[in-house]
Amino acid sequence: MTTQPTTPILSTRELRKSFLGVTAVNGATFDVPRNLITALIGPNGAGKTTVVSLISGQIKADSGQVTIDGADVSGWPAHRISQQGLMRTFQLSRELGGMTVLENLMVSARRQTGENLVNVFLRPGAVKKEEAALAARALEILNRYGLYHLRDSRAQALSGGQKKLLEISRAVIADPKILLLDEPMAGVNPALIEKIGEYIIDLRDGGMSILMIEHNLGIVEKICDNVVVLAEGRTLATGKMSELRENEDVVRAYLGEVINADNGR
Amino acid sequence: MHLFWIDFGTGLATAAVVALAATGLTLQFGITNYINFAYGDFMGLGALLTFALNNQAFHLNFWIAAPIAAILVGVFAVIANQLLLAPFARRFSNPALTMIVTFGLSLFMANVATVIWTGNTLFFRMPISVDKKVGPFLWSPDVMIVMGFAVLVMVMIHLLLKTTRLGKMMRALSDNTSLALTSGIDVRQITNVTWFMSGLLAGLGGIALAVEEANLTVTSAESYLFVIFAAVILGGIGSVYGAMLGALAIGLLTETAPLYINAGYKLDVGFFIVIVLLLFRPQGLVPRLGRS
Amino acid sequence: MSAFFLFFMTMVFYVIVFWIASLGLDLVWSRTGIPLFAYYLYVAVGAYLTGLFSLPHVPLQNGVGNLFGFNLPGLLALPLAAVVTGLFAMFVGAVFMRRLRTDYLAVVMVAVALVIWDFSQNDITLVSGNTGLTNIPLPLAGVLHININQWTYLYTGVAFVWALALWWIMKTVSNSPTGRVFRAIRDDSVVAATIGKNVYRYQILSMGIGGFYAAIAGGFLAQLATSWNPSSWAPFEVFNVFTMVIVGGVGSNLGMLVGAALLQVLFIQGPTYVASNYLHSPTFETLAAAAIGVLMWLSLWFRPQGAVPERLKSTAWYLGREPALQETINPDLTVEERA
Ligand SMILES: Nc1ncnc2c1ncn2[C@@H]1O[C@H](COP(=O)(O)OP(=O)(O)OP(=O)(O)O)[C@@H](O)[C@H]1O
Ligand SMILES: [Mg+2]
Numbered sequence: 037m038t039t040q041p042t043t044p045i046l047s048t049r050e051l052r053k054s055f056l057g058v059t060a061v062n063g064a065t066f067d068v069p070r071n072l073i074t075a076l077i078g079p080n081g082a083g084k085t086t087v088v089s090l091i092s093g094q095i096k097a098d099s100g101q102v103t104i105d106g107a108d109v110s111g112w113p114a115h116r117i118s119q120q121g122l123m124r125t126f127q128l129s130r131e132l133g134g135m136t137v138l139e140n141l142m143v144s145a146r147r148q149t150g151e152n153l154v155n156v157f158l159r160p161g162a163v164k165k166e167e168a169a170l171a172a173r174a175l176e177i178l179n180r181y182g183l184y185h186l187r188d189s190r191a192q193a194l195s196g197g198q199k200k201l202l203e204i205s206r207a208v209i210a211d212p213k214i215l216l217l218d219e220p221m222a223g224v225n226p227a228l229i230e231k232i233g234e235y236i237i238d239l240r241d242g243g244m245s246i247l248m249i250e251h252n253l254g255i256v257e258k259i260c261d262n263v264v265v266l267a268e269g270r271t272l273a274t275g276k277m278s279e280l281r282e283n284e285d286v287v288r289a290y291l292g293e294v295i296n297a298d299n300g301r
Numbered sequence: 302m303h304l305f306w307i308d309f310g311t312g313l314a315t316a317a318v319v320a321l322a323a324t325g326l327t328l329q330f331g332i333t334n335y336i337n338f339a340y341g342d343f344m345g346l347g348a349l350l351t352f353a354l355n356n357q358a359f360h361l362n363f364w365i366a367a368p369i370a371a372i373l374v375g376v377f378a379v380i381a382n383q384l385l386l387a388p389f390a391r392r393f394s395n396p397a398l399t400m401i402v403t404f405g406l407s408l409f410m411a412n413v414a415t416v417i418w419t420g421n422t423l424f425f426r427m428p429i430s431v432d433k434k435v436g437p438f439l440w441s442p443d444v445m446i447v448m449g450f451a452v453l454v455m456v457m458i459h460l461l462l463k464t465t466r467l468g469k470m471m472r473a474l475s476d477n478t479s480l481a482l483t484s485g486i487d488v489r490q491i492t493n494v495t496w497f498m499s500g501l502l503a504g505l506g507g508i509a510l511a512v513e514e515a516n517l518t519v520t521s522a523e524s525y526l527f528v529i530f531a532a533v534i535l536g537g538i539g540s541v542y543g544a545m546l547g548a549l550a551i552g553l554l555t556e557t558a559p560l561y562i563n564a565g566y567k568l569d570v571g572f573f574i575v576i577v578l579l580l581f582r583p584q585g586l587v588p589r590l591g592r593s
Numbered sequence: 594m595s596a597f598f599l600f601f602m603t604m605v606f607y608v609i610v611f612w613i614a615s616l617g618l619d620l621v622w623s624r625t626g627i628p629l630f631a632y633y634l635y636v637a638v639g640a641y642l643t644g645l646f647s648l649p650h651v652p653l654q655n656g657v658g659n660l661f662g663f664n665l666p667g668l669l670a671l672p673l674a675a676v677v678t679g680l681f682a683m684f685v686g687a688v689f690m691r692r693l694r695t696d697y698l699a700v701v702m703v704a705v706a707l708v709i710w711d712f713s714q715n716d717i718t719l720v721s722g723n724t725g726l727t728n729i730p731l732p733l734a735g736v737l738h739i740n741i742n743q744w745t746y747l748y749t750g751v752a753f754v755w756a757l758a759l760w761w762i763m764k765t766v767s768n769s770p771t772g773r774v775f776r777a778i779r780d781d782s783v784v785a786a787t788i789g790k791n792v793y794r795y796q797i798l799s800m801g802i803g804g805f806y807a808a809i810a811g812g813f814l815a816q817l818a819t820s821w822n823p824s825s826w827a828p829f830e831v832f833n834v835f836t837m838v839i840v841g842g843v844g845s846n847l848g849m850l851v852g853a854a855l856l857q858v859l860f861i862q863g864p865t866y867v868a869s870n871y872l873h874s875p876t877f878e879t880l881a882a883a884a885i886g887v888l889m890w891l892s893l894w895f896r897p898q899g900a901v902p903e904r905l906k907s908t909a910w911y912l913g914r915e916p917a918l919q920e921t922i923n924p925d926l927t928v929e930e931r932a
Binding site for chain 2: 876889
């Protein structure tokens with residue numbers, strides 16, 4: 037993989053967030069390059085999930101800046117950030133439980149004519165045609181991720197591993213420019229981990245940029261092109277996994293030692 | 302100015318009623334994540350049972366009937382929680398559903414009470430108590446007893462929560478249910494005690510309201526529900542001392558309001574406070590609701 | 594016989610009207626997830642506006658009068674009132690959904706309904722306080738020269754046509770991609786925002802449609818009674834509509850008809866008729882009202898999906914045919930994750 041010297045697809049600058057006095061994110065600053073898989077690693081409680089939520093707009097940052105594909109989206113509501121071409125998954129899967137698996141995908145697609153009631157009543161033919169095409173596309177994606185046989189089940193009936201796949205497919209159908217994955221392989225069996233890894237690589241090869249939170253450094257080494265290390269809410273280091281193995285701060289953070297504030301970076 | 306002080310005095314009396322009920326409601330909020338719309342009916346039940354013991358069966362003296370009735374409401378609250386509310390709250394994670402269940406309980410209690418006690422205005426069998434001038438205020442001896450009693454109850458609750466083991470466990474459960482679960486507290490027992498206390502206080506509040514208004518109907522307490530809510534929210538949901546202070550503010554506000562606005566809107570002062578507070582200060586004043 | 598028949602038709606009328614009312618609440622609550630405890634407020638607003646639009650302006654005199662009156666034909670006043678109520682509902686939604694989480698919203702909605710109810714009792718300038726609106730004209734009765742009995746039969750038919758149209762509209766909305774967004778918001782509003790849906794906008798839209806349905810129901814009630822005042826309704830009557838939705842089957846358009854019929858026939862109109870014609874005492878009626886609470890608990894506990902459960906849409910439904918794709922199940926994926 038050769039990296040193009042273009043602007044990053046996503047960058048954060050000095051993101052900060054505290055919850056009732058507990059500082060979760062404390063100046064996180066990093067770039068996510070285009071068309072690569074970037075890992076976001078760090079010990080438990082480092083603020084990784086919070087950073088993802090700040091980027092995708094589920095949580096409002098106290099301060100700091102987020103740029104997606106050159107556009108400053110700081111402070112935007114979640115749905116507008118999403119429309120900008122960003123999709124995310126959740127650490128604890130959040131399926132739309134009362135809807136079918138197929139509908140979970142269909143609802144996620146962009147720019148649907150029938151999402152405007154005027155069109156529903158005035159252009160029923162166009163809406164119907166679009167629905168059939170969308171369903172076909174959703175089935176294709178479900179098939180790709182091995183969920184095809186579950187298409188008509190309620191999403192809440194799925195197992196943990198299947199829900200992880202559902203989240204990925206739901207993001208994929210929206211064809212995002214950047215995909216944020218929060219521990220997509222946590223709690224799934226080794227065979228599936230392998231599969232999910234391949235899926236993610238396929239997405240990158242298809243042109244998507246990916247930021248994934250992952251604890252397993254073996255996996256990170258294997259599939260990620262780039263790594264961002266977060267500790268105590270700030271960026272500790274960025275680079276290739278092989279370089280980071282040499283970095284004492286990173287090693288210490290993973291050994292669970294308290295990092296001295298002066299040691300940061 | 303003279304009229305103002307009379308209304309101010311009435312406000313203090315109303316504050317006593319609201320304080321009793323609001324303390325009970327806030328104790329309940331501490332351990333539930335939904336809102337109990339039947340709480341006003343718990344209050345009404347206290348007054349109606351007092352009426353039953355006082356006028357219909359046993360013909361007990363009012364001051365003996367009242368505490369018995371309040372204890373019965375406490376028992377009723379425990380049963381209502383065990384048989385109805387707790388099972389629904391456990392099964393459905395959506396608090397709106399449990400709120401609808403309490404809505405149903407309210408409707409059920411109000412209609413059954415109407416069957417038993419009719420829709421007529423009822424009066425306790427007790428000597429007529431004439432208003433007396435006390436400083437700038439105008440209070441009847443009964444109302445003064447109610448006020449004194451309310452203060453006594455508040456002090457007792459303070460002592461219970463601050464000095465006894467039971468009170469500490471109640472506070473622990475209310476502050477953090479999951480933590481309490483792991484720290485060896487008998488959650489079931491403390492939950493029952495809390496519901497009992499809450500029912501008892503509701504009953505006392507309802508009785509006090511009937512004494513203050515010198516009569517009662519099956520629905521008179523129901524209309525105070527949101528006034529009680531207002532006191533609880535004003536003080537910060539789950540905070541007992543907040544509820545007491547909130548009650549004082551609400552009592553004075555509702556009773557002096559008719560000097561400035563149409564008396565028909567007296568209780569709306571409470572509703573208004575609920576709306577405005579929840580709209581503009583929900584996080585600061587209501588930190589506990591919506592906990593899962 | 595004829596008295597019974599009139600009662601029967603009136604009951605059918607109520608069933609139809611509450612079918613409409615529960616369709617609206619079902620959309621807002623079961624399909625969008627908003628606990629709209631103020632729903633009955635919109636029923637009342639629709640009733641008042643239908644009255645005002647079809648009555649002439651009566652200047653305030655001796656505490657009776659209405660601020661305005663358009664003297665419109667009743668058939669026109671009804672939808673007009675519903676549109677205005679829908680806009681009002683959207684406004685209320687816009688104000689309160691902006692800031693409130695759903696559990697606070699539930700309380701605030703009740704408080705708002707209570708304040709407006711009190712206002713309707715105390716304010717005589719707008720709709721005559723406790724006197725309310727009287728002599729609301731029976732639509733068509735004057736034109737066709739028919740008596741009240743004939744009118745009841747005729748207007749039950751009119752209400753039925755309305756109900757069928759509203760049922761079709763609701764079906765179309767809930768089957769559409771818009772309805773799917775509503776359901777996504779109900780299931781998890783955070784996810785709905787994450788996949789790019791403007792949750793706030795859709796919630797307001799849902800409340801507006803709900804307000805429209807509530808107002809049609811309210812308008813019909815006012816026209817049937819030829820009057821509307823603060824004792825014609827109470828904010829807590831919303832519980833009956835919630836019960837219809839739960840008993841009928843949340844998310845099911847036909848279930849709403851079942852729920853409305855069950856409650857009106859067995860728990861509301863039926864007992865009222867029996868109580869006043871045979872028992873000559875209101876006790877039975879009151880007990881029936883209490884029983885609605887019990888019905889709701891039992892229904893929610895033993896059959897939470899309701900009499901007619903919500904139907905999921907299959908792949909074939911979306912494609913318009915059976916899917917042709919040959920599935921390629923990866924054997925690895927049928928193995929479940931570690932415990
Ligand atoms: N909503 C919240 N309210 C209060 N504190 C929070 C909230 N969300 C996160 N925190 C706190 O912020 C810190 C960072 O949490 P975060 O979930 O972002 O960590 P993480 O790196 O994703 O951890 P993990 O590897 O366990 O997923 C933690 O101390 C956590 O307790
Ligand atoms: Mg995390």
